[in-house]
Structures are given as structure tokens and as C-alpha cells.
Amino acid sequence: MAKRVAIIGAGVSGLTTIKCCLDEGLEPTCFEKSDDIGGLWRFTEKVEQGRASIYRTVITNSSKEMSCFSDFPMPEHFPNFLHNTRFLEYLRLYAKHFNLLKYVQFKTTVNSVRKCQDFSTVGQWEIVRESDGTQKSSIFDAVMVCSGHQIEAYMPLESFPGIEKFKGQYFHSRDYKTPEEFQGKTVVIIGMGNSASDIAVELCQSAKRVCLSTRGGSWVMSRVYDNGYPWDTVFHTRFANLIRYFLPWPLLKWMTEQKMNQWFDHENYGLVPKNRFLMKEPVFNDDLPSRILCGAVVVKPVVKEFTETSAIFEDVTMEECVDVVVFATGYTVSFPFLNESVIKVENNRAALYKHVFPLHLEKSTLAIIGLIQPLGPIMPTSELQARWATRVFKVPKSIDELYGDKIKTRDFIDYLDELSDGSGAKPEIIPLLLKDPQLALTIFFGPCSPFQFRLKGPGKWAGARNAILTQRDHSLVASLLKIFGLFALLAAFFLSFYQH
Template sequence: MTLSQISISRIAVIGAGPSGIASARALRDEGAFDTITVFERNSEVGGTWIYSKEAERAPQIPSANALVIDPPCQPALRQPPFSAIYDNLSTNIPTTIMCYRDIPFPSNCPLFPDRHQVLAYVQSVAERYDLLPMIRFNTTVVCVEPTADNKWQISATEWLDDKETSYTELYDAIVVASGHHFIPFIPDIEGLKEFSSTATVLHAQNYRCPQGYANKTVLVVGKGPSSSDLVREISTTAAKVYYCIRGEETHHTKSVFERENPPKNVERVGPLSRFSADTGIIQCQDGKEIYYVDTVFFATGYLYSFPFLPFERDNLIVDGKTVFGIYEDIFYVKNPTLAFVGLHSHVVPMPFTQVQSMVIASYWSGRIALPPTKVMQEAIADETDNPKKLALGIEKEVAAVKRMGAWIEGYQGKLEDWNSIDPVIGPLSENWIKDRHRTLELRKKCLGY
């Protein structure tokens, strides 16, 4: 299907976190659509930045297939899933690059804000740009299906004053901005399922504060920012913390040990090979044995899941490690009136999804074009179930933003020759890139780690 075959006037955005807010604003500012409706299952704007003292219940063990853990078209729950935000969280990205490109954080905000300040920023953007009237809060999208006449039918459930109301509506296009930090990934390690009946096995999503681990022995598995945060915090109360790091050290793992006063009760261990519920022993691949662990935390990331899309199975999702069939990681090749924002990891989310959203708005309004379907199919023909596919990193992130900006402006020449002074879609500034490269240096200077 080509865009010339349809007319887009009614658009639904799923999610009112930072990505959904970026999408709603870009679509509204395009001035080409009659209706833009944002569906949000929480009672406020903020997505993953909405903190709750209550955490999700212990995860299913293992949690390695999103289609099993979070199957399509489930009934709406009265209480949406709790986010993974923990009590003392501060960002690992400075405000100078974290913000939407044309909306700086308040001048009195610290360089590395806490969770309260980030949530306040996102909510202030929604208020300042009059996006709240577009949002239906306490409303879960249960199912999104294409119709025979090239539309999308949304089935949604709203909860208001404990009253449940379900309904369906038709839209011409859908933006999926639902995030990907809800379905925990926990690998299927030998004996782990049985071990979870004798010790507490959790995911970083379940962590809130260190007080509950006083005088306990805790094992933390992972090597990203969440794992290092958990190790640093839990080591302040626990008797012993084992830090399981697979492969090479990262700057996050190094930040635990390379500080002025590294915790003395933290021991690095290598990859795990087996859990024994009978003996309580955890074996490492190098032969080391770990005894008497009270709690195991897996800070091992999340799975992609779109339970409101019944056609996701073996199409968009195989097991949730990545997403298939998406051109430029935005448009669903089989029907580009379905678009995604915020699928990537290892990028700065707000400015990145802001430009992605403008690409979507520009295409759906008819200002820019997609390649022929055959070209898009060829671009995704060799996709594999590799979680690194959507992990960009600094150089790819900068290149992607430039590519999207040129696309929005309709530039047809060599990308290296394109430039723009537009503050949102122009190439990222030298100062932005500089701060992106020295994020760790800045964080250590400000926070001490």
C-alpha cells in the first residue's frame, strides 16, 4: 500500500511517556490531521518516569520469550504495570543533551537530575504545549487490528472511578510509543527456576531501595547502568554483594570499583553456569561457587512486546529480543500507516524520538516519501534475532539524527553535504556531541561515580 491510496486524518498514539509526548506534538504541529488521540493507561503523563513505591511482583522464571510472558490481546488490568524507576535514581545523561532539542531543562535543574525532576520536565512540556486535551488517561489499548478498508480498529478499556468501559474506534494511522522497559529479560540458566523456590529471584525492575537487603547476601547479574546502581546502593546495607559480569568490563561496572572509596563488601564474579536448589550453591563457569545467597537480581534488560498487536507473533516479534519488519526502525513495511518511536537503546531518547516523530508527521502529511515497498523489503531482508540491532551508540545515533533531518527537509543529495540551521532537525551540535562523549566524566564529577 502507498500513501497515495489513503487519506490520513485520524491518528492514534499509544503511550504518553516522553516518546508519546514527542509524537503528539509533532503530529499536531504538522497541521495536517483532524484528530490526534493519545491513549495512556496511567493517570498522568510520564511513562517509565512515573515512580511507585510498590513494584511489580516477582517475575516469571525464566523470562526469555515475550510472547509467553506477555501474550497478545490480554484483558486490560485496572492497575497498569509499575515502572522500573527506583527511589534514589538519578539520570546517567546530562540535561544538556537529555532534553527535547528546543526545550531545555529549567536553569535551576542539576546537570544530572533525579527522577522527580525528569518527570516534572516531561509533564511541564505536555502542559506548556497544550497536549493534555489530546490524552485519554486510565485507558489501555487492548487490541489494534487492520480493517479491510485500510484503517485500524482500536479496542480500548477505560477505567474511571472503578467503572470499566470498553469501546472500539477507527483510525487511519497508529503511532506505537509504548516503551520497552516493562517485560524483564531473565535468561534460562540451568536450575534457576527451581532455585527461585528457595531464594528470592528478581529483576532490576523490582528494585526500589536498599533497606530491604540489610545484612543479606545479594547477587546482581548484569553490566549496564542498572546493575551498577543496584550494586552501589545495596552494598550500603548488605553483608555481601556478588557482582556477576559477563564478558569485558564496561564503564558502568568500572564505576563501582574505580571510585575514591569502593565498597569492600562487593566481589566480582564471572558468568553463571548452574543454580542448585538442593545445595543452595550457585556455580560460575570458571568453577567458582557462591553460597548462601538470599536474593538474586537480574539487571539484564527487557524484551520488546506489543501485546495490543495480535499480528506481532513471528512477524514483529519472535521472542522479544528485537523487532522485525520495520523500515528505518520507524515504519512497518507491510503497512506504513503503523509507525514506532523509541525502539532503540544506547541513544538519548527524548531528542531522538522528537526527530523520529517529525519524520512520521512529515510522511503521513505527504511532505516526504518512503522508498518503494520492494526497496524497504530488501533493507530488512537479512534481519536476525540480534538484540544489538536496535542498540546504536554515539556514532550511529548522530548519523541517524542527521539522516532523519535531511529526510524531513526532502534533501536528495549526498548526506555529508547536507546541513541545516533548524534547532530540532539540524545535525546535532558539536557541544551536544562533546557532552554525549564525556557523559561519564561529567557524571563522576557531579555525582562521584
């Protein structure tokens, strides 16, 4: 009898998890709180309680070749970066192609996930959920939580003295939908992530004045990278990853800063990260520098205090007659249906082995899928997490076997390789070089696309080789030129060091 697996959420992670369960011969049941699939990527005019929310103009920060699932390429006519409606269309095509919707129970809220009494022996869970006012309880052999982390808004109001006296409107960026209602208003946006930047750029076209208040700054990147290629098809290659791995840390920091300032000097725009060498996730916005240069968006330090009508910043400057404050301050990680003894969140982080399995459980029968925030697309990451977790469910391992490996500091590609190794799908470049040199060289020098993880192992896809060889990547010649470019950078660095 197939093991029964409960899946919570029918967004990106939930849909691929359903398919991974089916691939391993498991019996999935997906509980979705809303009336449709898509999760974060399904725009609604109004904010829905307990569900991720986006504004109308959201587009992907990763290109379509890097953001698709590994055995289902995106349609050729889709653009490189997708509007949320297009990405939702892709998810619908994926769900239809693999017949996933029949496993989803819509308008069903999971109230609790509890260990069964004999959990230490069998590892089963009791799921209590509610639909149409009726509660039901069922036993499952495993649980996969795919609800994401962009649901519970984080608003640190205690860090902003005087906000309680402010007479204008203030809200979290989660509640922002369209710019029309801000016509002619003065807006202060607190934060320096992708949402803050997007909203600032959008509002400055209709608002009277827009201030972007940042505590620590951020590197700002364009989606358009070297020679006009999508940024991630250039940045996320095994060749580039190998170079970054072997470079001395001081040199890598210097090269990164040079590259980040190649488009525009962040210091001149007031955007230099407070700790510029943390390599945290950059902001992707193709319009922000020009808006700042034109004065449509004004960069300010963190707000020190609010008055009834004004914002006073740490540099003692003041923005008067403020109408609206938008807190683009992120989200709080939470699992309201799980007891803290199962998974505990501290400092907005959950202790998870390889970002998937909660630590200290007697049985490895609960997995968190898609909670990680990689410097890269979440779609192939969630898919590989689900492929690995379902293999663990199908072929049970002792807790010591599962947690025996050392947890590594993760680069995006390293993490994908580690997950795919666990599911038997990691590509092996050297053996492949002898067998299929064209494919091996494309895998090494070209974009590390999801198709690489369907060449071998369980779930092998016959179309993977062709998908890799026909994807729009840079030529081998272009990659070799990067080697000469690297030597030029090294020479420039040592020359600069010598002169100082």
C-alpha cells in the same frame, strides 16, 4: 478534515509524538494506561502491571543539553544529569507549555489494534480500548506506538540450573525499588547493564555482601568526561564522529580500548567485555570501580548452578548463604495489542524500516516510536522519529518510495541526520559556513544537541540558533587540541605496532 492519529503511551515518546502530530495539523488522541504522564520516568512505590518501573535513585545517563526536546530547553538551574523526579518535572513543563494533556485519555488500556477491512486501500486501523470496565472501538487513520520496551521482564531461568531449588528470594530488577529491606543480606546480581551496576553500588552500602555476576563484562564509563564535561557533550560531536568514520577499523578499536581503560584498567577489575570490539552500549556508573576496589562489590563470572542456599560460578568458586538473587537480565520486546502479521518479534527484535515502520505493510500508517536503543539520549531520537513519521502520514508515500533507501549501519549522529533529512530538518554545515560561520563551527565542533534540528524545515524554531550558541560546550580551541591529541594517539599506536 484532519487525519486522526492514535498514540499509545504518554511517556517521553508519547508526549513528543502528540506535539509532532499537532505541528503537522493531525488530530492526535493518546491512550495512557496509568493515571499520569511520564512513563518510565515516573517512580511509584509499587510495581504497576503493564507499565515500566524504576528504582528510587535512577538518574539520567545523558546530560540535560543532549536530553531535552529540540524546541524546549531545560531550565538553567537544572543539574547536568537529572534525578528521575527532575526529569519528570521537565516532562510536565513540556506538556504544560505545549498544552498536550488535553489530548491524553488516562486509565485507558489499548486491547487491540487491527487493520480495517479496506486497509490496503485506505490504511485505517480499528482501536479497541478499555476504560472503567467499558470497551470502546474507534477508527483512526494512523497509529503511533510509544509504549517503550521496558515493560515485560526477561528472566531466563532455564539458563540457571537449580534455581527452582533455591530457598532464598529471587526477582527481576524491575521489581527493585529501595535498598532498606536488604540490610545484612548476601545478594547475587545477575547482569552487567546499567540497572545491575546501579543496584550493586546501592545495595553494597547496606547488604552484607554483593556479588555482580557477569557473562560478558562491559565497558564502564563515568558521566564526567574530558576536562570535567558531561561525557555525551564530548563524545557526540560531528567532528568526533567524522574522525571515527575515517579511521581504519583496527585503529578505531585500539583507540576505543585505550580510552575506555584510561579511567581504570577493566582487566584488573574483571570487567573486560567478552567481545571488546562490538562497541555495545557501555555502563555509566561513577561509583562502581571504587566499590570493587574496596571489596564492597565482588565481580564474578556467570552462575553455573544454584543450590538451596548457594551460587556456584563458572570458575568453580561458590558464594554460600545467598539470601537474594536479582536478575538484571533485560526485557522482552512485545506488542500484545498487535497481530504478528503486522509486526513480528524474533530474537527480541522487531523488523522495522529505519527503526520506525514495520516492514511489509500495504500502507505506511503505523509507526513504532522510541523502541531503538541508541548510544545517546532517546528523547531527541524519539522526537525526530515522530517528526518524520507524522510527515509521512500527512503526505502519504507509496510503500516503494518509503522503503526505497538503503538501511544504513547507524552511528547515533548519522541516524539523527537520516531522520531529520526525512523531515526536512537536517542541518547543512557547508552552506551554513558561508552564511553564519560562528554557528556552523559550533555545530561541527560542539555537542550535537537537539537544537541543531530546529534550524530549518517544518517546525523551524526561532530560538534554535541562540540555544546552540549559548549551550555549555567546549571551545573551538579545545576541539583543535583534540586534533593534536589524535595525531599523538596515531603515533603511539604505530610505535606500539612497530615495537611488537
